[in-house]
Amino acid sequence: xxxIEKLQTDYxxxxxxxxxxxxxxxxxNPMNYIMSLGGKRVRPxxxxxxxxxxxxxxxxxxxxxxxxxxxxxxxxxxxxxxxxADTRRGKPTVHKKWDEPTAILSGDNMLIxxxxxxxxxxxPNKDAILKTFTTTAAEVCEGQQxxxxxxxxxxxxxxxxxxxxxxxxxxxxxxxxKCGALSANCNEEISNELYDFAxxxxxxxxxxxDYLDTFGNSDNTGKxxxxxxxxxxxxxxxxxxxxIDKQKHQELFSQENSATKVDIIVSHWQEIELxxxxxxxxxxxxxxxxxxxxxxxxxxxxxxxxxELLNYLSERKN
Amino acid sequence: xxxIEKLQTDYxxxxxxxxxxxxxxxxxNPMNYIMSLGGKRVRPxxxxxxxxxxxxxxxxxxxxxxxxxxxxxxxxxxxxxxxxADTRRGKPTVHKKWDEPTAILSGDNMLIxxxxxxxxxxxPNKDAILKTFTTTAAEVCEGQQxxxxxxxxxxxxxxxxxxxxxxxxxxxxxxxxKCGALSANCNEEISNELYDFAxxxxxxxxxxxDYLDTFGNSDNTGKxxxxxxxxxxxxxxxxxxxxIDKQKHQELFSQENSATKVDIIVSHWQEIELxxxxxxxxxxxxxxxxxxxxxxxxxxxxxxxxxELLNYLSERKN
Numbered sequence: 337x338x339x340i341e342k343l344q345t346d347y348x349x350x351x352x353x354x355x356x357x358x359x360x361x362x363x364x365n366p367m368n369y370i371m372s373l374g375g376k377r378v379r380p381x382x383x384x385x386x387x388x389x390x391x392x393x394x395x396x397x398x399x400x401x402x403x404x405x406x407x408x409x410x411x412x413x414x415x416x417x418x419x420x421a422d423t424r425r426g427k428p429t430v431h432k433k434w435d436e437p438t439a440i441l442s443g444d445n446m447l448i449x450x451x452x453x454x455x456x457x458x459x460p461n462k463d464a465i466l467k468t469f470t471t472t473a474a475e476v477c478e479g480q481q482x483x484x485x486x487x488x489x490x491x492x493x494x495x496x497x498x499x500x501x502x503x504x505x506x507x508x509x510x511x512x513x514k515c516g517a518l519s520a521n522c523n524e525e526i527s528n529e530l531y532d533f534a535x536x537x538x539x540x541x542x543x544x545x546d547y548l549d550t551f552g553n554s555d556n557t558g559k560x561x562x563x564x565x566x567x568x569x570x571x572x573x574x575x576x577x578x579x580i581d582k583q584k585h586q587e588l589f590s591q592e593n594s595a596t597k598v599d600i601i602v603s604h605w606q607e608i609e610l611x612x613x614x615x616x617x618x619x620x621x622x623x624x625x626x627x628x629x630x631x632x633x634x635x636x637x638x639x640x641x642x643x644e645l646l647n648y649l650s651e652r653k654n
Numbered sequence: 655x656x657x658i659e660k661l662q663t664d665y666x667x668x669x670x671x672x673x674x675x676x677x678x679x680x681x682x683n684p685m686n687y688i689m690s691l692g693g694k695r696v697r698p699x700x701x702x703x704x705x706x707x708x709x710x711x712x713x714x715x716x717x718x719x720x721x722x723x724x725x726x727x728x729x730x731x732x733x734x735x736x737x738x739a740d741t742r743r744g745k746p747t748v749h750k751k752w753d754e755p756t757a758i759l760s761g762d763n764m765l766i767x768x769x770x771x772x773x774x775x776x777x778p779n780k781d782a783i784l785k786t787f788t789t790t791a792a793e794v795c796e797g798q799q800x801x802x803x804x805x806x807x808x809x810x811x812x813x814x815x816x817x818x819x820x821x822x823x824x825x826x827x828x829x830x831x832k833c834g835a836l837s838a839n840c841n842e843e844i845s846n847e848l849y850d851f852a853x854x855x856x857x858x859x860x861x862x863x864d865y866l867d868t869f870g871n872s873d874n875t876g877k878x879x880x881x882x883x884x885x886x887x888x889x890x891x892x893x894x895x896x897x898i899d900k901q902k903h904q905e906l907f908s909q910e911n912s913a914t915k916v917d918i919i920v921s922h923w924q925e926i927e928l929x930x931x932x933x934x935x936x937x938x939x940x941x942x943x944x945x946x947x948x949x950x951x952x953x954x955x956x957x958x959x960x961x962e963l964l965n966y967l968s969e970r971k972n
Contacts, residue, residue: 358792358796359796360796360799360800360803362799362802362803363795363796363799414758414759414762417754417755417758418754418755418758418759436735436736437735437736437802438799438802440732440735440736440758441732441736441795441798441799441802442795442799443762444732444761444762444765444795445792445795445796447762447765447766448765448788448791448792448795449792451769451788452788452789452792455781455784455785455788463773466773467773470766470769470770470773471770473766474676474763474766474767474770477681477759477760477762477763477766478676478677478678478681478763480759481678481680481681481756481759481760482678484680484755484756484759485678485680
């Protein structure tokens with residue numbers, strides 16, 4: 337078992353032993369249900385890696401990582417209501433399995449329990465972790481609201497879009513690795529460098545998601561090719577296409593939904609080299625992440641585990 | 655201006671100067687909107703009274719009271735979605751004025767901002783206040799879920815009902831006065847006595863609400879007489895009526911809704927002296943509150959302001 341798998345296993349063991357306890361069942365069962373749906377546990381992984389990099393007490397890294405996972409799952413429960421999503425990871429979402437009021441309330445209680453965990457945290461840098469977490473939590477809400485607002489707007493600029501995806505997904509990754517490092521008494525400079533590193537890989541990851549949805553091999557991604565196009569989703573590709581030639585863009589998207597529509601748009605975007613530009617932007621974020629790594633290494637840290645993380649995260653089918 | 659009015663004015667001034675700042679507007683405007691709808695500001699009042707009783711720095715009392723008011727308003731925003739309420743204090747609820755996703759998200763951000771305020775609190779007993787607040791916040795969620803569960807159940811016992819209303823409304827009053835006292839470095843014994851005092855007046859207040867809805871003079875309450883009866887709401891009166899004679903109770907409630915139905919049920923409940931029993935229970939809670947006051951006075955505190963509070967809260971039309 338490599339280090340990444342070992343850390344994931346350790347977290348899953350911790351999770352099994354630390355399910356939420358309380359009554360009524362209709363409040364606490366949904367909380368444990370969403371936590372049990374699995375996933376890669378990227379946020380606890382980042383916290384544990386941040387902790388291990390500074391040779392901290394791993395128990396503190398797991399504990400802080402668990403807070404991040406609880407917060408992440410709180411946001412999933414509420415986002416699924418807002419997005420009217422019926423399933424998550426092949427299982428019914430909380431508001432489908434129970435109902436919307438129960439999903440709102442058990443989400444609320446997960447946010448409170450994330451804070452309760454942090455308030456009972458006994459490791460180093462409690463105050464700094466509480467502050468970083470709280471700033472991040474508000475940014476995630478701001479990102480989600482921006483995302484909803486953008487769906488109603490026609491004038492979204494690329495910079496605002498990148499700021500939105502940074503808040504909606506990347507900052508919690510940054511927060512996870514930074515708080516993990518703080519839980520190991522890592523200094524502020526390196527903690528912030530790790531934060532930036534995770535932001536950069538988060539941005540690259542999110543943009544790659546958009547890229548693969550449109551240009552990926554659907555046999556590998558398991559998704560319908562061009563799902564974002566058919567939904568008219570305001571991705572980086574959509575917004576740039578709109579920005580480059582608004583009239584042509586509107587013409588392309590005014591077609592009725594069909595496989596042909598997807599093919600026509602994909603071809604056009606390849607023609608104007610949007611695919612290459614997107615890959616170029618992803619490359620830039622990855623290069624920034626590598627610059628972060630170099631500075632961390634120069635400060636005397638063994639970055640092997642961060643390299644492993646990068647390899648693990650890049651192992652996605654395309 | 656008496657002391658109570660003065661404290662309310664002070665809080666409202668603080669609130670005006672401390673509105674939420676941030677973007678996007680669709681996230682922050684709803685937060686300021688709900689906070690601006692007014693009300694008696696009972697929770698900040700309790701915190702400020704708790705603080706003043708121990709001659710604390712009133713700024714700390716206002717600050718802690720503001721946290722309680724933010725939390726209270728967060729719970730109103732989410733409860734209004736769950737209850738499908740269209741108006742609050744004569745104005746549209748947040749999910750009506752904006753939409754449900756925005757109401758969920760701005761509620762979430764209010765909960766985060768309540769914590770942010772506490773994390774930036776610089777007065778005495780920060781840790782104890784954070785813990786008391788967090789325990790209370792989870793209890794409020796548990797109470798709200800129990801309330802929703804009870805509406806679907808036919809077997810709710812009186813003790814569970816009282817436990818539910820304690821969690822749903824009274825504990826936040828207890829938390830408000832206790833944290834206000836802690837913000838003035840009040841000792842644990844008196845802080846807890848104040849907590850119990852507020853719980854007892856909260857319970858009396860809630861039960862009086864139920865009593866007045868059924869037995870009050872609707873000209874004075876401004877509500878439709880017997881609104882709870884027409885909704886089949888599981889109040890203390892309803893549950894006791896069911897408990898005393900289930901068959902008779904079902905018979906009474908199986909009638910079609912009408913003013914006559916209300917009159918018949920009211921008469922029957924008066925006949926079996928449910929009204930007197932309810933008033934007796936309210937009296938018992940008030941007596942408990944007075945016992946709390948006596949113990950506080952015996953410990954050398956000037957309880958004048960608490961007496962004023964009791965008078966203020968009992969000034970309700972019946």
